[in-house]
Amino acid sequence: xxxxxxxxxxxxxxxxxxxxxxxxxxxxxxxxxxxxxxxxxxxxxxxxxxxxxxxxxxxxxxxxxxxxxxxxxxxxxxxxxxxxxxxxxxxxxxxxxxxxxxxxxxxxxxxxxxxxxxxxxxxxxxxxxxxxxxxxxxxxxxxxxxxxxxxxxxxxxxxxxxxxxxxxxxxxxxxxxxxxxxxxxxxxxxxxxxxxxxxxxxxxxxxxxxxxxxxxxxxxxxxxxxxxxxxxxxxxxxxxxxxxxx
Amino acid sequence: xxxxxxxxxxxxxxxxxxxxxxxxxxxxxxxxxxxxxxxxxxxxxxxxxxxxxxxxxxxxxxxxxxxxxxxxxxxxxxxxxxxxxxxxxxxxxxxxxxxxxxxxxxxxxxxxxxxxxxxxxxxxxxxxxxxxxxxxxxxxxxxxxxxxxxxxxxxxxxxxxxxxxxxxxxxxxxxxxxxxxxxxxxxxxxxxxxxxxxxxxxxxxxxxxxxxxxxxxxxxxxxxxxxxxxxxxxxxxxxxxxxxxxxxxxxxxxxxxxxxxxxxxxxxx
Numbered sequence: 001x002x003x004x005x006x007x008x009x010x011x012x013x014x015x016x017x018x019x020x021x022x023x024x025x026x027x028x029x030x031x032x033x034x035x036x037x038x039x040x041x042x043x044x045x046x047x048x049x050x051x052x053x054x055x056x057x058x059x060x061x062x063x064x065x066x067x068x069x070x071x072x073x074x075x076x077x078x079x080x081x082x083x084x085x086x087x088x089x090x091x092x093x094x095x096x097x098x099x100x101x102x103x104x105x106x107x108x109x110x111x112x113x114x115x116x117x118x119x120x121x122x123x124x125x126x127x128x129x130x131x132x133x134x135x136x137x138x139x140x141x142x143x144x145x146x147x148x149x150x151x152x153x154x155x156x157x158x159x160x161x162x163x164x165x166x167x168x169x170x171x172x173x174x175x176x177x178x179x180x181x182x183x184x185x186x187x188x189x190x191x192x193x194x195x196x197x198x199x200x201x202x203x204x205x206x207x208x209x210x211x212x213x214x215x216x217x218x219x220x221x222x223x224x225x226x227x228x229x230x231x232x233x234x235x236x237x238x239x240x241x242x243x244x245x246x
Numbered sequence: 247x248x249x250x251x252x253x254x255x256x257x258x259x260x261x262x263x264x265x266x267x268x269x270x271x272x273x274x275x276x277x278x279x280x281x282x283x284x285x286x287x288x289x290x291x292x293x294x295x296x297x298x299x300x301x302x303x304x305x306x307x308x309x310x311x312x313x314x315x316x317x318x319x320x321x322x323x324x325x326x327x328x329x330x331x332x333x334x335x336x337x338x339x340x341x342x343x344x345x346x347x348x349x350x351x352x353x354x355x356x357x358x359x360x361x362x363x364x365x366x367x368x369x370x371x372x373x374x375x376x377x378x379x380x381x382x383x384x385x386x387x388x389x390x391x392x393x394x395x396x397x398x399x400x401x402x403x404x405x406x407x408x409x410x411x412x413x414x415x416x417x418x419x420x421x422x423x424x425x426x427x428x429x430x431x432x433x434x435x436x437x438x439x440x441x442x443x444x445x446x447x448x449x450x451x452x453x454x455x456x457x458x459x460x461x462x463x464x465x466x467x468x469x470x471x472x473x474x475x476x477x478x479x480x481x482x483x484x485x486x487x488x489x490x491x492x493x494x495x496x497x498x499x500x501x502x503x504x505x506x507x508x509x510x511x512x513x514x515x
Contacts, residue, residue: 055423076423078416086438096424098434153423 005031010063022208038194039187041204047187051153075149081140083128090124093143111146134165152184196224303488311489328470335394336455343402351410394458409443
């Protein structure tokens with residue numbers, strides 16, 4: 001597998017008025033082309049910070065982050081869909097194009113194609129408020145994919161949805177990501193979600209976080225929903241649960 | 247997902263709609279009824295001599311006075327003067343205030359430098375600046391416009407700035423992750439995201455501009471509705487005071503309706 005991203009002993013300390021906060025102590029792992037990594041850790045351990053570091057929104061205090069491709073594009077997806085309510089779905093997915101000044105016919109038609117392909121074509125002229133939570137999250141993913149990013153960074157993208165919707169959107173998102181052949185890092189506190197999606201799971205410690213364990217997950221080429229039925233699933237859950245709480 | 251208007255409604259739904267319509271009709275009837283009753287009572291008490299019309303005037307006399315003003319005293323000239331001062335004061339306060347709020351949003355340092363000034367200026371009763379304004383700007387409509395601007399400006403800055411600052415942090419993070427510049431964040435997120443605040447600020451500013459212009463006319467003026475009111479008070483012509491006040495009410499309502507129409511254009515979703 002081709003290595004796409006590598007973190008080498010990354011550490012981050014940030015300053016506040018009253019304190020010096022050690023958020024990340026020592027992070028090393030790699031992301032291969034087409035791989036899906038789930039990062040789990042106790043709440044408040046600095047999972048979101050890791051994504052900000054990788055996306056280049058923060059500079060690490062120590063260590064290095066290598067990206068194999070020069071000018072690699074990152075696609076960042078957050079907990080809530082963050083669609084702009086005053087824009088139609090179509091205009092929402094054009095937002096990254098506008099920002100990168102690539103709002104030409106070619107890029108637009110690529111984004112529109114994604115919208116069509118993933119079943120939101122007929123809603124392109126609708127406003128986000130007219131869509132269900134699951135559809136909105138799908139629209140948010142398409143916005144993330146609109147610039148054809150090399151690496152997807154997902155920050156608990158399903159946790160704002162109710163349980164039923166979460167399962168189906170999770171399936172949905174998995175299919176889209178695999179279909180588009182994207183490499184992905186997902187941070188979550190939901191162990192089942194991590195197992196049902198990932199090729200590799202990274203378990204973090206309490207803050208300041210370091211990598212406690214790295215596990216390869218091989219439950220066959222199944223969808224997230226099918227994985228949840230797999231006999232190994234429960235064992236993994238138990239194992240990870242223990243590791244998180246030890 | 248638009249509703250098909252030609253769709254047949256069930257009997258229950260039609261009943262429900264009828265109920266809604268009845269309620270709306272009731273609200274309107276009560277609202278107008280209270281006004282009519284108050285006017286009627288006022289007129290009755292004036293006619294029977296319970297009220298001294300010299301002090302209280304009466305609806306009939308107000309109507310006669312307004313008709314008189316139109317015929318003899320050029321009411322529309324006075325309306326024009328006040329309207330000019332109010333609208334100009336309103337526009338300057340809105341444009342300048344929003345612009346200053348933008349600058350303060352942009353620069354953290356500027357914001358921290360000017361925050362105490364804003365707080366003090368907001369607390370200061372602007373009417374206290376009246377004498378200074380008159381000495382500096384003379385007794386023309388310039389002073390009155392300035393008064394209207396001063397009253398609206400600080401409120402506009404404070405309102406708009408807190409609107410800008412309330413922009414969702416996650417949306418800013420999202421924009422930054424896309425590589426947006428600060429200017430792009432401003433143009434594509436912060437400004438369109440504060441349209442609701444902007445409209446509510448406009449509504450407040452309409453009121454502020456009227457306060458400013460009428461107060462300005464109380465201080466120093468040769469024409470305008472505020473002038474008519476003060477003049478009427480000085481010569482004890484309460485009919486004139488009441489008539490000018492009624493006209494003022496109508497104009498303020500009209501301007502509010504204009505802002506409400508602007509709201510419909512600015513806020514679609």
